């Protein structure tokens with residue numbers, strides 16, 4: 485639960501800290517697009533993304549991730565720097581984000597989940613959205629056996645989910661759950677049950693849910709991940725660095741070390757083979773890692789790794805657990821206000 489007084493206090497503490505010592509900031513985006521349903525608030529609209537970039541351009545402090553990393557590595561004073569990153573590897577990063585990054589001349593690192601690049605499928609959380617959160621009829625009861633336990637969900641009034649129901653609920657997300665939407669409560673409880681399972685177990689359960697729903701495996705054009713050739717196109721030019729984000733997007737710390745090794749090194753090797761250049765930046769899926777994970781990432785030859793812990797990057801930050809700030813679909817003014825909390829003041833967007 486968020487207590488307003490506490491978050492205001494945290495903001496004040498951050499401002500004081502930033503006045504005392506210059507610091508960096510790494511922004512975390514996922515998608516630049518507009519969707520009807522966005523249960524994890526992953527999308528920033530192209531209009532808002534352009535406004536963010538305008539604010540950043542005015543600040544004049546954006547640098548590539550590896551430049552910030554070199555400063556940390558050398559132990560030099562960290563100037564005020566902002567880095568833009570994207571996780572997962574959605575196709576809209578090429579179609580919508582890249583042209584805007586080029587327009588404003590702002591560099592970015594895009595962390596790719598390589599398994600989804602070679603296989604034509606939606607991310608599993610998107611597939612659950614397609615099955616559960618779109619309008620249409622579903623059978624009234626869903627029964628599943630997960631890790632030896634039986635679960636049963638009744639859809640009752642939400643079995644028949646009209647376009648009107650969809651429109652009414654579509655703005656719900658992980659922060660604004662509404663228990664009157666049975667579809668959403670099932671979505672989030674399934675996510676909770678499935679996220680830490682090994683990929684094959686999760687895939688097997690999603691197959692069962694898909695069969696129960698009578699749904700296809702057809703990938704929606706709005707939820708495409710980057711293909712190999714699109715990734716090459718994305719990496720062209722000077723502005724975009726490609727980083728690794730594992731093969732299957734697992735919770736790494738839940739895996740045995742051999743499997744962690746495979747996820748981390750194979751995603752790096754594949755990207756290096758395709759791009760014919762070294763891949764040195766890594767981002768932990770779901771921000772999840774343990775001390776062993778960090779060691780594997782380091783030994784695999786990555787020079788830094790991004791987490792999802794919120795905060796500024798400071799001179800003594802761990803280069804294998806760099807904090808980031810998740811960006812939401814804010815307009816330029818709100819984005820500038822959020823940046824000011826982290827010490828980047830004076831970028832009032834004044835968007836016309």
Ligand SMILES: [Zn+2]
Nearest residue numbers: 571572769770
């Ligand atoms: Zn991710």
